[in-house]
Amino acid sequence: MSEVALIKNHRPSTGYEKLYGLIKQRSWGMVLAVLFLFGLFVAAIFPYFFAPDDPLGINPEFAFQAPSWAxxxxxxQSGRDIFTRVIHGSRQSLTIGVFAIALALSIAIPLGVLAGLIGGWVDRVIGWIVEILFAFPSLILALLFVAVFGSGIGQLVIATGIGIAPGYARMIRGQVIAVRKAGYIEAARALxxxxxRIVRRQLLPNAMRPLVVMVTMGVGQAIVWASALSFLGLGAKPPAPEWGTMMSAGRDFIANAWWLTFFPGFFILxxxxxxxxxxxxxxxxxxxREL
Structure with a gap:
């Protein structure tokens, strides 16, 4: 085989080729998930491209209209278009989810790395802190924080991030301990x-690899928790187009106007x-592994 053919066969695949590969493998669930998340992020950045109307504008003349072409x-109940509010609400929901995960990582990474790397009394103290936090269910811990410090978007992000952080800290600690005992770490010491340098070049990059998976799934989890708190009236305040707040506002009319809660909940799902x-x-x- 010629050098040109080798280079052609080993060149990095583009995003289009990866997407085509997924379609060729009939990984339709993955393709649809990627397309939905891409559309959601675009809607969060440019909501007026998909829904040019004002999400807060009221028009009582068109109140409680069922889904239609219009x-x-x-x-x-105020004549606001639900589609417009759901699209504009993607910005708030995704912002809450992303910032909550970022806060959780900023707490969990230092705690997990210190506990796994230093060990001894540091590991025990951090372990006690994490166990105390684990004594409360994560959602209850978030509820407790909001109850003490009040409701709002900022409090919602902090409460959700604190609720998620203990699980991340425990996972990072376990990964650091496992990687610290790996053969290539011993080889680096012998060299x-x-x-x-060992921590920066070998230990941390390998210990943090599972975080890619956890962060990806954690954004959805954070959105669910934030929506649950908003549904209970402890998050964004009406008439904010946040998905949990929209469900909370529509629950009083669920018997006669099911779409008020269905579509925000469907987008959360x-x-x-x-x-x-x-x-x-x-x-x-x-x-x-293969899919």
């Missing part, structure tokens, strides 16, 4: 590499399902 998802599918796919790829 209003795809129907209208609410005379400095401890800082699709987002969580899509992030889970993508996360599982990444997990299989990192483990070298």
């Amino acid at each position: 209003h795809w998802f129907g209208t609410d 005379g590499h400095s401890p800082w 699709l987002t969580t399902l899509s992030t889970t599918v993508v996360g599982r796919y990444l997990q299989h790829r990192l483990e070298g």
